[in-house]
Amino acid sequence: MRVKKTQVWGLISPTLILMILIGVIPVIYVIYLSVFKYSVFSKTGMVYVGFDNFRKLVFDASFLKSLSLGLTFVAICCLVEIPLGLLIANVLTYEFKGKGVFRTIMALPLAMAPVSIGSMWVLLTNPDVGPLPYFLGKIGVDYNIGVNATQAFATTVFMDVWHWTPFVILTFMAGLASLPKDPYEASLVDGANRWQTFRYITLPLLRPVILTTLFIRIMDTFRVFDEVWMLTSGGPGTATRFVSIHLVREVLRSMNYGYSSAMSLFLLYLTIVICWLLLTFISISQEEV
Amino acid sequence: MRRRLLTVVFVLCFLLVPTMVFAQVANPDWWKKAAEPYKGVVIHGVSESTPPSKAIAEIAVPAFEELTGIKVELETTSWDEMYNKEIQDMQAGAGIYDFVYLEQDAVYSYMEQDWLTDLTPFVDNADLTEPDFDLPDFTSFIDYFKGKDGELYGIPFEAFLKTYIYRTDLFNDSDIQAAFKEKYGYDLAVPTTWEQYEDIAKFFTEYGKEKGIELYGHVAQAKTHPCLAYELCETIWPPWGVYNWGINLENMRTSVENGGTLNSDTAKEALGWYVDMLQYAPPGVRTYTWDEAAAVFGTGIIAQGFLYMENLGWLAHDPDRSVVIGKVAIDIPPAKPGVMEAAEAGEGYIGYYDGGAWGIPYCSKNKEAAWLFIQWCTRKEWQPEFAELATTVVRKSAFEDPIIDELNVAMGGYYTVMQEKGHLFAGCPPLPMQTPLNELYLQWISRAVAGEVSPEECLDNLAKEADELMEELGY
Structure with missing residues (x-):
């Protein structure tokens, strides 16, 4: 059946209109705002400043620090979550007693809203009544995320790992279940041991899944907000003021719309570059497979 | 059977609450007549979920709806969410809200942006303003909601101090008094100097450790949160002699070289003291x-x-939340030499007079109905009961009511302090840019509290950046 061009446009136009309304127009507006000095509290109103806001970004020590903190957070979380998820997903391919229960409990954090996760960790880590400081104190560790910057940062990483590793495990389990059986049978005939099978068969075959999962986790951790906001609000000092928190503070508290629009665009650009690099890797790995 | 009876009693009580409030209305016929043109109208408001706002939502709103037929949708939400909602509404001119909470320190920003409706014409309109409304009966706190030419933008419904609170059971304990005197050589009493405050704080923290009980001599709001910057600006710096957030209000600059006091030696000393006291x-x-x-x-x-x-209402009355009922008293904070005299002369202040008012956004679609509701919440005959519910007094006449005398005893003399020493406290200075300024203050002060920078480095950098921000904002 031949479909007319007008019919095609008629069918996709509702989606297109919706995308333009909620996607394209806001981005254009942000681009527009980014070339103005515009704060709600300014006496001068909107003043055209060209690319000054972008120039200011390069010299803004607090923005650069929060960006560096955000990227460090992304790197550590992904470096922990991907190998850990892969390991657990592999373990779960074997049959053992209580596997079903373990899988259910493991997936529970995924069902919780990030704000609830943050609130839960606030209670867990509360220096006055929280169980974590109490039990760590019993073994001689003075744990207080209101005072110790390293502990606060480590706790945000641990919280993210606890929340999101189950997602990584589930995607890897799905990936492992879809791998072809033939290479494994061949490796068995050739006398390969478990490590060799994993290293030379599972890992290469699973590479597209690993890269896709990594891609999703990088995006997610880069824009982490709710949990960290609930737990530390970026503190103590600036220890956990990741770039997403810095941006929200600029928009909601400083109401510096021009500068924060420039900041948002820069972060969007950075995200696109990272995405493009990862997508290139994924395409190459899929061709190789 | 007993359960059914209890349910009936509960339902009856629930129904009686609005009726009781209704019964206190001095002039119900006037309200009915004034509200007649707006019957069936729905007005929307937003406020912070504080005890006064909750009391209004739970008691005043149902009674008003029943009497006037005007429906009120009042959102009580968190402090920051409330700001975002009302600012976004007024900025966009959407007209979602017909009345909004105006915090004293934020009202200057709203006035600067022309976001508020001048209420003066409403006050002068006899058809819309209750004969007993009595504007001069409001305490001087209402002055914070007036514009440069005396126009009125808000009617206060809550006003309270941030001041010194202490445990009378501990301060009056003879063993503790003896131990304190032995250690410091003077009697344990309400501190009048910061050195005494520090001695008491140190004493009680050490006393707790010695006795194996959980007891501390000090508390603060030191989280990386706007409250931290507010604590320094409102509570710590003024009694040390650093007023108006360290800003020279004539040229709106903060650094010492520009006539401000934000990076003065006194401000640095006070910040250092604040950080040190957290121990x-x-x-x-x-x-x-x-x-x-x-x-x-x-x-x-x-x-x-x-x-x-x-918070004093629930601290003094609610056994579910407080174990210090009947054990607290209120006084003024200690002050550095010369500060009290300056405050008495009206040239300084020793602490923060906080509170809020109801205002009507310029874009409200039901201004008249909203004005009626604002009067309802602040009407004279309801204020003593409101004070009981929400620990807040905004009318002079309320202080004369026997309920306030009873409350004063339970609340450790709070209303006496408020009435007799209230003039020594002050609200936020007129800083229309206080929100972004608070954020900047927070960025640097939180770093000093976390030990990332010294108090000196913190305030020198903060003053420099605050001056730059002021210039950028056109001040």
Whole structure:
């Protein structure tokens, strides 16, 4: 059946209109705002400043620090979550007693809203009544995320790992279940041991899944907000003021719309570059497979 | 059978609450007549979920709806969410809200942006203003909501101090008094100097450790949160002699070289003292906002501190939340030499007079109905009961009511302090840019509290950046 061009446009136009309304127009507006000095509290109103806001970004020590903190957070979380998820997903391919229960409990954090996760960790880590400081104190560790910057940062990483590793495990389990059986049978005939099978068969075959999962986790951790906001609000000092928190503070508290629009665009650009690099890797790995 | 009877009693009580309030209305016929043209109209409001707002939502709203037929949708939400909602509404001119909460420190921003409706014509309109409304009966707190030419933008419904609170059971304990005198050589009493405050804080924290009980001599709101910057600006710096956020209000600059006091030696000394004092507070003090500071005081492990007195109602009355009922008293904060004299002369102040008012956004679609509701919440005959519910007094006549005398005893003399010493406290200076300024202050002060920078480095950098921000904003 031949479909007319007008019919095609008629069918996709509702989606297109919706995308333009909620996607394209806001981005254009942000681009527009980014070339103005515009704060709600300014006496001068909107003043055209060209690319000054972008120039200011390069010299803004607090923005650069929060960006560096955000990227460090992304790197550590992904470096922990991907190998850990892969390991657990592999373990779960074997049959053992209580596997079903373990899988259910493991997936529970995924069902919780990030704000609830943050609130839960606030209670867990509360220096006055929280169980974590109490039990760590019993073994001689003075744990207080209101005072110790390293502990606060480590706790945000641990919280993210606890929340999101189950997602990584589930995607890897799905990936492992879809791998072809033939290479494994061949490796068995050739006398390969478990490590060799994993290293030379599972890992290469699973590479597209690993890269896709990594891609999703990088995006997610880069824009982490709710949990960290609930737990530390970026503190103590600036220890956990990741770039997403810095941006929200600029928009909601400083109401510096021009500068924060420039900041948002820069972060969007950075995200696109990272995405493009990862997508290139994924395409190459899929061709190789 | 008994359960059914209890249910019936509960339902009857529930129904009676609005009726009781209705019964207190001095002039019900006037209200009915004035509201007649707006019957069936729905007005929307937003406020912070504080005891006064909750009392209004639970008591005043149902009674108003029943009497006037005007429906009121009042959102009580968190402080920051309330700001975002009302600012976005007024900025966009959407007209979602017909009345909004105006916090004293934020009202200047709203006035600067022309976001508020001048209420003066409403006050002058006899058809819309109750004959007993009596504007001069409001305390001087209403002056904070007036424009440059005396135009009125808000009607206060809550006003309270942030001041010194202490545990009378601990301060009056003879063993503790003897131990204190032995250690410091003078009697344990309400501190009048910061050195005495520090001695008391240190004493009680050490006393707790010695006796194996959880007790601390100090509490603060030191979380990386706007409350931290507010605590310094409102509570710590003024009694040290650093006023108006360290800003020279004539040229709107903060650094010493530009005539400000933000990076003065006194401000640095006070900040250093504040950070140092955190050692005498509970271990979690750096995770406390204003809410946690009051909640921890309610658990009975704090001997003294500075709290927003809007919390005093539940601290003094609610056994579910407070173990210090009947054990607290209120006084003015200690002050550095010369500060008290300056405050008496009206040239300085020793603490923060906080509160809020109802205002009508310029874009409201039901201004007249909203004005009726605002009068309803602040009407004279309801104020003593409102004070009982929400620990707040905004009308002079309320102080004369016997209910206030009873409350004053339970609340450790709070209303006496408010009435007799209230003039020594002040609201936020007229800083239309206080929100972004607070954020900048927070960025640097939180770093000093975390030990990332010294108090000197913190305030020198803060003053420099605050001056730059002022210039950028056109001040």
